[in-house]
Amino acid sequence: MIDLQRDCKRKRQGTLSVVGLTIVAVIVGALALFAGAVAAQDTAAPSAQVVAPVAAPVLKIDTGDTAWVLMSTALVLAMTMPGLALFYGGLVRSKNILGTIMQSIVVLCLVSLIWILVGYSLAFGPDKGGLIGGLEWVGLSGVGSEPHPIYGPTIPHQVFMLFQLMFAAITPALITGAVAERMRFSALLLFAALWSLLIYVPVAHWIWGGGWLGKMGALDFAGGAVVHISSGVSALVCAIVLGKRRGHGSDYMAPHNLPFTLLGTGLLWFGWFGFNAGSALGANGLAASAFLATHAAAAAGALVWMGVEWAHRGKPTVLGVASGAVAGLATVTPASGFIGPFSAIVIGVFAGFLCYFAVVWKGRMGYDDSLDVVGIHGVGGVFGILATGLFASKAINAAGADGLFFGNAGQFGIQTIMVCAVALFSVVGTWIILKVVHAAVGLRVSPEDESTGLDLSQHNERAYS
Amino acid sequence: MKMIEAIVKPFKLDEVKDALLEMGVQGMTVTEVKGFGRQKGHKETYRGQEYTIEFVPKVKIEVAVTDAQAPRVIETITRAAKTGSIGDGKIFVRDLAAAVRIRTGETGETAL
Numbered sequence: 001m002i003d004l005q006r007d008c009k010r011k012r013q014g015t016l017s018v019v020g021l022t023i024v025a026v027i028v029g030a031l032a033l034f035a036g037a038v039a040a041q042d043t044a045a046p047s048a049q050v051v052a053p054v055a056a057p058v059l060k061i062d063t064g065d066t067a068w069v070l071m072s073t074a075l076v077l078a079m080t081m082p083g084l085a086l087f088y089g090g091l092v093r094s095k096n097i098l099g100t101i102m103q104s105i106v107v108l109c110l111v112s113l114i115w116i117l118v119g120y121s122l123a124f125g126p127d128k129g130g131l132i133g134g135l136e137w138v139g140l141s142g143v144g145s146e147p148h149p150i151y152g153p154t155i156p157h158q159v160f161m162l163f164q165l166m167f168a169a170i171t172p173a174l175i176t177g178a179v180a181e182r183m184r185f186s187a188l189l190l191f192a193a194l195w196s197l198l199i200y201v202p203v204a205h206w207i208w209g210g211g212w213l214g215k216m217g218a219l220d221f222a223g224g225a226v227v228h229i230s231s232g233v234s235a236l237v238c239a240i241v242l243g244k245r246r247g248h249g250s251d252y253m254a255p256h257n258l259p260f261t262l263l264g265t266g267l268l269w270f271g272w273f274g275f276n277a278g279s280a281l282g283a284n285g286l287a288a289s290a291f292l293a294t295h296a297a298a299a300a301g302a303l304v305w306m307g308v309e310w311a312h313r314g315k316p317t318v319l320g321v322a323s324g325a326v327a328g329l330a331t332v333t334p335a336s337g338f339i340g341p342f343s344a345i346v347i348g349v350f351a352g353f354l355c356y357f358a359v360v361w362k363g364r365m366g367y368d369d370s371l372d373v374v375g376i377h378g379v380g381g382v383f384g385i386l387a388t389g390l391f392a393s394k395a396i397n398a399a400g401a402d403g404l405f406f407g408n409a410g411q412f413g414i415q416t417i418m419v420c421a422v423a424l425f426s427v428v429g430t431w432i433i434l435k436v437v438h439a440a441v442g443l444r445v446s447p448e449d450e451s452t453g454l455d456l457s458q459h460n461e462r463a464y465s
Numbered sequence: 466m467k468m469i470e471a472i473v474k475p476f477k478l479d480e481v482k483d484a485l486l487e488m489g490v491q492g493m494t495v496t497e498v499k500g501f502g503r504q505k506g507h508k509e510t511y512r513g514q515e516y517t518i519e520f521v522p523k524v525k526i527e528v529a530v531t532d533a534q535a536p537r538v539i540e541t542i543t544r545a546a547k548t549g550s551i552g553d554g555k556i557f558v559r560d561l562a563a564a565v566r567i568r569t570g571e572t573g574e575t576a577l
Contacts, residue, residue, distance in 0.1 A: 252518075254511050313510050323512055360513035372512060 059147040062154035065282040069155050069163055072278025076166035079271030080108045080173050087264025087326075088177050091371045094256040095453025096181045097463045103176040103185070107192045111169040114196055116140060119168060120161050122197070123204040124151065130212035133205050150210075152281035163278060164204070171200050171227045177371030178235035182245050184445050185458040191437045195234065199429045203230050203422055218418040219392055219400055219411065221290065222279040224334025224384040225422045232378020233423045234430040235369060241434045242443055244368035246450050253370075258318055265322040269298055272329045276336040289396055290336040293344035294329065297336075300348025301328020301355075308356045320356075323376060327355035330380035331387070338392035338400040347387050355379050382419050389415030466561035466574060467535040471526045472498065473546040473554040478524045484545040485528065488537060491577065494527040504552035523554060529561055531574050 085104035089097040111119070118138050125133030137143050145156040152160045172192040179188070206213040207220050220226055245253070255261060276294040280287035305324025310316040331351035332344055339347070359375035369375065389412035392403035402408040437443060444450070449457030456462055473481055478495065485493065499520035506519040530538050539556055547553055566576040 252516055254509055254514075254516050309510075309513070313513065315510065317510060319511055356513070363514060 059149060059153050061145075061147060061156060062282065065152070065154040065284070066156060066159055068283035068287065069152065069159050069278055069281055072274030073159070073163045073166055075271045075274025075278065076163070076170065077108075077271075079268050079275065080166070080170045081105050083264050083267030083271055084170065084173055085264070086260045087268060087322075088180065088371055090257040090260030090262075090264060091177075091255040092180050093253060093453070094464055095455055095462075097256065097260075097455065098461055099185065099454025099458050100176070100180055102459060103183075103188055104173045106189065107173040107176065108169045110189060110192055111172060111196045112165055114193060115165045115168045116161075119197060119201050120164065123168070123201045124161070124164065124209040127205070127210040130210075130215060131205070132202055132211075133209050154282055160281065163281075164208075167223055167227060167275075168196060168200055168204070171223075171231045172196050174227070174231040174373055174377055175235045175238060177373040178239045178369045179242050180245075180370040181454065182242060182444050182450050184442060185454070187437050187441050187443045190441060191433060194433045194436070195430065198433060199230060199234065199426055200226075203425065206421070207418070213418050213421065216414055216417070217401060217411070218414050219338060219388050220334040220385060220418070221337035221388070221400075222276045222333045224331075224381050224388065225418050228330045228333060228377040228381025229385065229419060229422045230381075230426045232374050232376075232381050233426040235373035236367070236378060237427055237430040238434065239367045239369040239374065241431065241438075245370060246447055248368045255319065258322075262318065262322055265325055269325055269329060272298070272333075276333055279337060286337055286397055289340070292341050293332055293336040293339055296341045296344040297328040297332030297348030297351065298325045299328070300345045301325055301331065301352040304349050304352025305356050306352075308353055312356075312360075323355070323359070323372070324352040327351045327376050327380050330377050331355075331384040334381075334384045335388040335391055338388060338397050338403075340393065340396055343391035343393075347384065347391065350383060350387070351380050354383055382423070385415050385419050386412070389413075466564060466577065467530055467532060468559045468561045469528045469530060469535065469538055469542070470557040470559070471528075471542045471546065471554065472500070472523050472556075473526065473542070474548065474552065475522055475524045477546045477548070478526070481526060481542055481545040484541045485538065488541050490528055490530065490534070490538060492528075496525045496527075498523050498525045502552070502555065521552065529564060529577055531577060 081104055082101075085101040088104065089101045092100045116139075118135075120140065120143065121135055121137035122133045125135065125137040128134050140158070140161065143157050143161050145158060147153050147155060148157045148160065151157060172195050175192075175195070176183075176188065183191075202211075204226050205211040207218055207226050208214060213225075218225075247253070272294055273291055277287040277291035280290055302321045302325040305327065306316045306321050309320040328348040328351045332339075332347050335343070335347060355376050358379040359372045362369055362372065362375055388403065390403045390405050392400050392411060393406050394400060394402050401411050404412040434443065445454065445457055471481070475497070482493065482495075499522055501519050501521055504521065506517050506521055509516045509518060526542070528538060535558065539558065542556055563572065564574075564576040565572050
């Protein structure tokens with residue numbers, strides 16, 4: 001880790017141009033793929049249009065469903081920007097708030113384009129061996145206003161694509177909390193682009209895009225594994241590979257603006273209704289049930305974290321309530337469309353308890369997961385996926401499955417396989433991506449830049465003047 | 466003449482000021498300061514992570530008084546600034562060699 005810092009100076013020069021070129025190369029590459037796909041389609045017979053096979057009963061767009069999922073898409077956007085941006089921005093020191101906000105916002109923009117150009121096709125396009133989607137939908141070829149029979153039969157296919165885009169965008173943005181206050185901006189951009197294509201896209205395909213985990217019957221309603229385990233586990237690898245912030249453990253690194261963090265928490269909670277209830281892909285009873293489960297778990301998580309901290313440290317803290325709410329939200333995510341309100345409260349209670357101790361024990365583990373992505377999203381995601389295997393009930397969602405507590409022990413086994421597969425893939429993949437990014441541009445800012453702060457050193461701006 | 470320097474809890478400033486004015490002190494100088502004594506700072510906790518804030522905000526009150534006034538001033542500050550809990554502060558007393566009122570050029574006790 002020390003050699004990372006030493007390397008920094010050496011790699012300062014020319015870094016920006018390298019990353020800029022790489023990003024341009026990724027986008028150009030995607031465009032080339034797009035052109036190739038279009039050409040392939042042109043040469044194929046018109047009947048070979050695999051895309052959106054219009055089944056015999058004509059799929060009809062429902063205006064209510066479409067309105068709700070469009071709205072949910074916008075709600076999930078607000079989770080990243082400004083929700084997560086402010087949540088994280090308030091937690092860092094005042095010299096790093098712009099750099100931190102910038103990471104969320106630019107990751108959102110970057111992943112949005114990657115998703116439209118190629119990511120959506122690879123994640124949700126026609127399945128190739130259960131591992132990845134095909135290139136048939138590159139550049140949204142064939143992804144139009146007609147509904148897709150599986151991806152929301154009553155909403156335009158493009159709405160489903162956009163809804164999924166917001167998930168793809170927030171996931172790498174979540175990881176930025178683990179590398180806060182020390183990662184080079186150019187390295188972060190390169191990392192986010194690679195991570196999105198090489199980790200998020202396959203995992204989303206495995207579970208939601210017709211891949212092997214989905215076929216096995218793995219249940220992840222709104223992204224406990226796809227979003228929270230993948231980002232939480234990758235965050236752990238990032239924190240270890242990057243090393244601690246300078247002065248970690250000795251300097252005063254308390255959050256500089258908790259009201260910002262609270263504002264971010266509120267936007268996350270608000271947006272999470274789109275995230276979870278929107279995953280019903282319709283304005284219906286399932287959406288209402290997921291909405292209820294989401295809210296109940298968030299409230300329970302917040303109160304339990306507050307109570308545990310009160311008992312353990314003597315004072316209930318505002319940051320504790322905010323953290324507990326997010327822990328409850330992240331944890332209930334995979335289960336939200338399969339459980340009733342009382343199961344949701346139980347899940348929220350465990351989320352508050354487990355995530356609190358995960359965050360406290362972090363201090364003894366020696367890594368610097370600066371804003372607790374591992375303790376909240378990683379631990380919450382893992383517990384949430386396992387809890388889905390316990391609490392899921394066909395009485396709530398007939399399209400789901402019963403969990404262990406409803407007589408189906410096998411579901412718990414499937415959920416365990418999903419946790420292991422996603423975690424292992426994320427660890428190995430993230431480690432390799434970090435090594436590549438380090439070799440290309442260097443992961444960390446120089447010690448001097450770190451002490452100056454990201455705002456001035458990376459962006460030539462200060463938040464408070 | 467004595468220079469009395471009292472380091473007190475910030476929220477006690479008004480009480481100390483009112484008590485001193487009531488007993489006839491004419492003026493005072495107040496500074497916001499930071500420091501620690503046996504209280505050794507306080508703790509802040511963020512998600513279980515504890516930070517010790519060593520330098521606690523305090524207020525320093527400086528009052529220049531005659532030798533005759535000094536014991537009562539000290540007694541008054543002690544009474545007004547006391548909460549009984551740790552961190553109430555300290556009073557330091559120094560001999561004051563000279564005093565000058567700039568407007569009139571008066572010196573000594575008449576300048577106070």
